[in-house]
Amino acid sequence: TSYTVRIESLDQEVECREDQNILDACLRNGVWLPHACTHGTCGTCKVEILDGDVNHGDASEFALMEYERNEGKTLVCVATPESDVVIDADVESEEGVTMHPVRDFEGTLVALEDCARETRRLVFDLDDELSFNAGQYVQVTLPNTDGVFRSWSMANSPASPKQIELTIKRTPGGLGTDGWIFKDLKVGDKVKIAGPYGRFFVRTAKEKPIIMIGGGTGLAPLKSMVKHVLEEDTGQTMHLYHGVRGYEDLYDVEYFKQLEADHEDQFFYHPCLSEEEGVEGTSHGMVTDVIDEDFKTLRGMVAYICGPPPMVEASLKMLMKKRLFPRDTYREDFFDAS
Ligand code: FES
Structure with a gap:
């Protein structure tokens, strides 16, 4: 019916x-x-x-x-x-924003790599082009379940719509990670993927400088946004803060350093280690404290935050203190027990 x-x-x-x-x-x-x-x-x-x-x-x-x-x-x-x-339903339409309908895809795993401590990078080829806004996520159906799915954000930009990149951190006992991705998933495996979902995506129509704060694998949607903004050539300045515990938790360091070198005066990469001090090229401290130190004010900027809820909450507080208010703040919280 x-x-x-x-x-x-x-x-x-x-x-x-x-x-x-x-x-x-x-x-x-x-x-x-x-x-x-x-x-x-x-x-x-x-x-x-x-x-x-x-x-x-x-x-x-x-x-x-x-x-x-x-x-x-x-x-x-x-x-x-x-x-x-x-x-x-309360739907605000936003100028300059197109939302893409959700569709089903078949993904074939073409690469699997341990990229950081307990963190894997997965690349899937899709059977069709997935149109999405940079920062959105997909639902991946776990094999051998009755439609149980997990949500992960694309780290690739919309300019590569037939191949998606996901970065996934192990959750001890998690059905999707311990039970699958960190267990027997292998190159060549096929999965059901649906998307795009979410309202966390970069607003290039807002021509303001951007500050991005990612905790752990919360970096994924931000990486997609960074690539997209550079590809669109909007000229927006971007500061990307990636907060993790130690150096072993960082990934894509070389990638972002290279971007920084290629886009001097536009893109700035700030890896922050909360539990390790004195590592070259990184700051020590909670990502929120590091930003607090780095900026006198964030007035006139727009913020994108993705990570565990306590980090997101701490970031919102810090942003308010620095005069960056909710109307220019977008957040994505990690919800599922992966
Ligand atoms: Fe429905 Fe979160 S989207 S409760």
Whole structure:
């Protein structure tokens, strides 16, 4: 069975299967709704149900409180329709931004490399071109599961749409990492990939200088953004801060150093080690403290932050102190237990 979902505020309708979440139906039909985690935990995709019934699915009781359910709110990334439904979603359209519909792809692993401590780089060839905005992510279905997926951001730029690069850190006991990527995944293996997802992508229409803060493998979407901005030749200045514990956790150091040399006065690379001191070419300290030291003010810049939630929160606080406010701040939090 499938039902009609009407998005009142956008004056659009899509068909949604009873076993399909409403967000999925929308994104695959070119109706873009705000979302971040696609797991029912962040609350970004909350909408109001004006008419009809939904099953709230796996919505976290923190992201969708009891009283909100009673008020007719739901999280479309996990909600499935139980009748025809009318929803009201708060969608701001942004100038100069095109969102690409979600599609399914078959990926073939063509490279697998240990690039840092407990971190692997995977390169997949896709069976078709994946159009996305630099910074967005894909869902990879774990093999031998009933559609369980993990989300990882592309580190490549949209200019190479038939091959994607992912960097993945091991999570002890994680089904996707310990149970697969760090276990028996090998070159030649095929996987199901869907995307693009997310609203964390670089806004080249904002011609402001950029500061990027990545924690660990939170570097991936930022790498994509850096490449994209340079390819688009917008001339925006970029400061990339990569925060990790020790030197062994850094990766792509040579790559970024070379970019820095090739784009003098435009791109600046700042690796920060929280637990190691005196390593040439790096700063010592928490990435937020290092930025605090490096800049008197960040007024007039735009920030992109990706990493574990505590790092993201600490960054937001530091940015505010430096006069860089939420309207010019974009964040991506790590959510899933990989
Ligand atoms: Fe739906 Fe996060 S709760 S996108």
